Amino acid sequence: xxxxxxxxxxxxxxxxxxxxxxxxxxxxxxxxxxxxxxxxxxxxxxxxxxxxxxxxxxxxxxxxxxxxxxxxxxxxxxxxxxxxxxxxxxxxxxxxxxxxxxxxxxxxxxxxxxxxxxxxxxxxxxxxxxxxxxxxxxxxxxxxxxxxxxxxxxxxxxxxxxxxxxxxxxxxxxxxxxxxxxxxxxxxxxxxxxxxxxxxxxxxxxxxxxxxxxxxxxxxxxxxxxxxxxxxxxxxxxxxxxxxxxxxxxxxxxxxxxxxxxxxxxxxxxxxxxxxxxxxxxxxxxxxxxxxxxxxxxxxxxxxxxxxxxxxxxxxxxxxxxxxxxxxxxxxxxxxxxxxxxxxxxxxxxxxxxxxxxxxxxxxxxxxxxxxxxxxxxxxxxxxxxxxxxxxxxxxxxxxxxxxxxxxxxxxxxxxxxxxxxxxxxxxxxxxxxxxx
Amino acid sequence: xxxxxxxxxxxxxxxxxxxxxxxxxxxxxxxxxxxxxxxxxxxxxxxxxxxxxxxxxxxxxxxxxxxxxxxxxxxxxxxxxxxxxxxxxxxxxxxxxxxxxxxxxxxxxxxxxxxxxxxxxxxxxxxxxxxxxxxxxxxxxxxxxxxxxxxxxxxxxxxxxxxxxxxxxxxxxxxxxxxxxxxxxxxxxxxxxxxxxxxxxxxxxxxxxxxxxxxxxxxxxxxxxxxxxxxxxxxxxxxxxxxxxxxxxxxxxxxxxxxxxxxxxxxxxxxxxxxxxxxxxxxxxxxxxxxxxxxxxxxxxxxxxxxxxxxxxxxxxxxxxxxxx
Numbered sequence: 001x002x003x004x005x006x007x008x009x010x011x012x013x014x015x016x017x018x019x020x021x022x023x024x025x026x027x028x029x030x031x032x033x034x035x036x037x038x039x040x041x042x043x044x045x046x047x048x049x050x051x052x053x054x055x056x057x058x059x060x061x062x063x064x065x066x067x068x069x070x071x072x073x074x075x076x077x078x079x080x081x082x083x084x085x086x087x088x089x090x091x092x093x094x095x096x097x098x099x100x101x102x103x104x105x106x107x108x109x110x111x112x113x114x115x116x117x118x119x120x121x122x123x124x125x126x127x128x129x130x131x132x133x134x135x136x137x138x139x140x141x142x143x144x145x146x147x148x149x150x151x152x153x154x155x156x157x158x159x160x161x162x163x164x165x166x167x168x169x170x171x172x173x174x175x176x177x178x179x180x181x182x183x184x185x186x187x188x189x190x191x192x193x194x195x196x197x198x199x200x201x202x203x204x205x206x207x208x209x210x211x212x213x214x215x216x217x218x219x220x221x222x223x224x225x226x227x228x229x230x231x232x233x234x235x236x237x238x239x240x241x242x243x244x245x246x247x248x249x250x251x252x253x254x255x256x257x258x259x260x261x262x263x264x265x266x267x268x269x270x271x272x273x274x275x276x277x278x279x280x281x282x283x284x285x286x287x288x289x290x291x292x293x294x295x296x297x298x299x300x301x302x303x304x305x306x307x308x309x310x311x312x313x314x315x316x317x318x319x320x321x322x323x324x325x326x327x328x329x330x331x332x333x334x335x336x337x338x339x340x341x342x343x344x345x346x347x348x349x350x351x352x353x354x355x356x357x358x359x360x361x362x363x364x365x366x367x368x369x370x371x372x373x374x375x376x377x378x379x380x381x382x383x384x385x386x387x388x389x390x391x392x393x394x395x396x397x398x399x400x401x402x403x404x405x406x407x408x409x410x411x412x413x414x415x416x417x418x419x420x421x422x423x424x425x426x427x428x429x430x431x432x433x434x435x436x437x
Numbered sequence: 438x439x440x441x442x443x444x445x446x447x448x449x450x451x452x453x454x455x456x457x458x459x460x461x462x463x464x465x466x467x468x469x470x471x472x473x474x475x476x477x478x479x480x481x482x483x484x485x486x487x488x489x490x491x492x493x494x495x496x497x498x499x500x501x502x503x504x505x506x507x508x509x510x511x512x513x514x515x516x517x518x519x520x521x522x523x524x525x526x527x528x529x530x531x532x533x534x535x536x537x538x539x540x541x542x543x544x545x546x547x548x549x550x551x552x553x554x555x556x557x558x559x560x561x562x563x564x565x566x567x568x569x570x571x572x573x574x575x576x577x578x579x580x581x582x583x584x585x586x587x588x589x590x591x592x593x594x595x596x597x598x599x600x601x602x603x604x605x606x607x608x609x610x611x612x613x614x615x616x617x618x619x620x621x622x623x624x625x626x627x628x629x630x631x632x633x634x635x636x637x638x639x640x641x642x643x644x645x646x647x648x649x650x651x652x653x654x655x656x657x658x659x660x661x662x663x664x665x666x667x668x669x670x671x672x673x674x675x676x677x678x679x680x681x682x683x684x685x686x687x688x689x690x691x692x693x694x695x696x697x698x699x700x701x702x703x704x705x706x707x708x709x710x711x712x713x714x715x716x717x718x719x720x721x722x723x724x725x726x727x728x729x730x731x732x733x734x735x736x737x738x739x740x741x742x743x744x745x746x747x748x749x750x751x752x753x754x755x756x757x758x759x760x761x762x
Contacts, residue, residue, distance in 0.1 A: 087721060090507075090723070091507050091720055091721075091723070094506075094507040094509070094723065095507065098509055098510075115723075116509075203704070203705075204614075204615075204700070204701065204703040204704060205700070205701035205702055205703045254592075254593075255592065255609065255610065255612050255615065256592025256593065256610065256612045256614075256615040257592075257615065258612075258615040258616075258703065258704035258705065259590075259592050259612065259613070259614035259615035259620065259700065259703060259704055260592065260615075261701060261703075264591070264592065264593075267591075267593070267594065268592075268593040268594075271593065271594065273593045274593070396506070396723065399723070400722045400723050400724060403717075403721045403722040403723065404717065404718065404721070404722040405717075409527075409705055409706060412703070412704065412705040413705050416617075416704065416705055418617070418705050427526055427527070430524070430525070431525075431527075434521060435724075
């Protein structure tokens with residue numbers, strides 16, 4: 001029965017009116033049954049407020065609101081949802097943790113709970129329950145979710161950043177698909193530029209696109225900002241190799257990447273100016289609506305493997321945490337568990353159209369990943385992602401280093417020729433040493 | 438008639454009897470002191486100033502001596518933040534950028550603003566409409582105009598690059614925001630575009646206070662237009678210029694939105710101003726103490742700007758009939 005409704009929702013697609021008519025009552029029945037059997041009974045008279053990052057796709061938010069409505073109807077717990085740009089969730093959560101008032105649940109970016117681990121409600125029971133029921137958590141989610149032996153947050157989803165590239169231009173340049181090794185990628189970029197179909201990746205202060213690719217490039221060549229003990233080790237021959245790779249790659253790219261922000265490559269790709277770049281699935285989703293020829297002639301690929309010989313991608317994770325000051329911890333746990341139950345999570349992640357990837361292995365089977373084979377690479381981003389800070393801890397320090405664009409600026413400094421490798425690394429090293437002191 | 442008079446006399450007398458004349462105490466004096474009363478009337482205003490101006494400023498300065506992070510009070514670390522910034526090439530670059538941005542933009546804003554003001558002060562057809570039109574850049578919300586400029590300067594879709602390409606003047610797009618100096622000039626241009634109306638309209642208001650009889654007298658004496666400007670308009674306008682330019686310099690020095698929307702301080706920090714770097718470090722990066730130190734480091738520059746305009750431009754005794762010192 002549930003399977004049938006889920007399928008129906010898939011076929012309904014964005015036609016939300018039809019979908020809700022089909023799933024509305026069924027979802028509610030299921031939610032009521034769930035609430036009766038759940039291990040977490042919301043406190044009497046509980047109301048919750050939640051601050052979440054602002055959605056990228058409207059349909060995702062609509063599905064999310066529907067899910068929350070079902071929770072409210074089943075448990076009687078009213079939930080207020082506030083939305084903030086994803087960069088603003090962290091400061092607000094930090095202030096709330098410090099002052100002891102604010103939303104009960106925060107749903108933010110990767111290392112958020114590690115900024116104030118003592119202020120997070122212990123979620124071990126929720127995480128264990130979900131992990132057992134849905135095929136276990138992926139490695140990176142465990143690292144993000146746990147502090148010591150305790151789960152301080154529940155990893156909800158990832159948003160993946162992978163290679164987007166045009167098919168026909170690549171074929172013309174002699175590549176039937178995007179290269180899977182960094183050396184070949186340089187050849188590819190060179191050939192693409194030579195035939196007038198260049199690509200490029202952001203070297204400006206692009207929080208998402210800039211950070212994901214430079215960290216990949218650094219790690220792919222064996223460079224690391226810090227070691228496992230958080231000692232700064234950026235000044236290494238491997239880092240130099242990574243910088244040289246990026247400089248060569250950038251010289252084979254379209255001009256202007258140093259000014260790109262997160263949106264620049266999206267619009268340039270959709271306008272057929274850029275033929276390969278790194279991005280979430282948003283270009284493809286937008287192309288399906290507004291540039292069908294681009295959508296038909298593009299595909300996604302994993303980031304190539306570098307000299308280290310293993311996957312070194314970085315993707316954004318979105319954990320949800322409850323604050324210890326909440327008056328209704330059981331309601332918080334119930335809500336977070338409820339969100340990740342198959343009957344809620346499957347249609348929700350489907351409505352996100354590939355923007356968001358699960359951290360629980362069982363959801364690999366969700367039809368969103370196979371209905372369109374071009375979505376498939378994004379299925380694996382949670383499994384492939386390393387954590388912020390590389391070898392080091394995932395806490396505040398890693399978050400600060402990323403927010404301050406230290407690695408991005410190091411690459412941009414060298415790739416644009418403003419600094420030599422030594423100078424670029426020295427600037428980054430000095431800043432990192434202060435953050436990791 | 439007589440009786441009632443008498444009665445008041447008696448009443449007055451008895452009251453005076455009860456309270457013999459004595460030396461007023463200092464409290465009695467204070468009670469009737471106008472300054473004392475004035476102090477009380479000023480208190481609410483003073484409290485508001487303390488609460489909303491002095492306290493945040495003091496707190497910012499205090500934070501700059503701590504290692505506070507967002508959401509966590511820091512410990513006192515003395516001048517550590519400043520020592521660190523002294524050797525931080527990004528910070529030093531941002532100081533250079535800020536000074537360049539402020540100097541170039543302010544000078545051009547003043548020149549263009551003054552020119553526009555003089556022009557609008559002349560007899561022109563459609564004067565009222567023209568004056569309103571000049572204000573448009575000032576009326577548009579900064580974020581909106583920043584986004585418009587961001588598109589104008591876009592690496593791939595710039596209307597300027599496109600037009601020049603259509604005309605066959607250039608082969609490839611101009612890299613407005615990706616090249617270090619291009620980015621600096623582009624952001625400065627956007628700031629000028631936005632700041633000129635403020636200067637122009639305020640100076641225009643100043644121009645209209647200059648009495649026409651002075652010009653008439655000068656014309657009769659055979660003064661050239663340049664002499665009329667140099668010896669009548671300019672001296673009488675200096676107080677207004679001082680105020681306008683102080684504000685203009687302060688606004689430019691603390692500019693944030695234009696840069697943040699267009700470049701976020703890029704490319705490779707070439708357009709980071711002190712204000713944007715402070716925001717990036719303090720709010721996005723979470724290092725409140727360091728960000729506060731960057732903000733605090735702006736204060737001496739701002740004070741200097743105020744001093745220069747106040748003492749350099751305003752203290753002209755001859756304006757009040759004395760000699761110029």
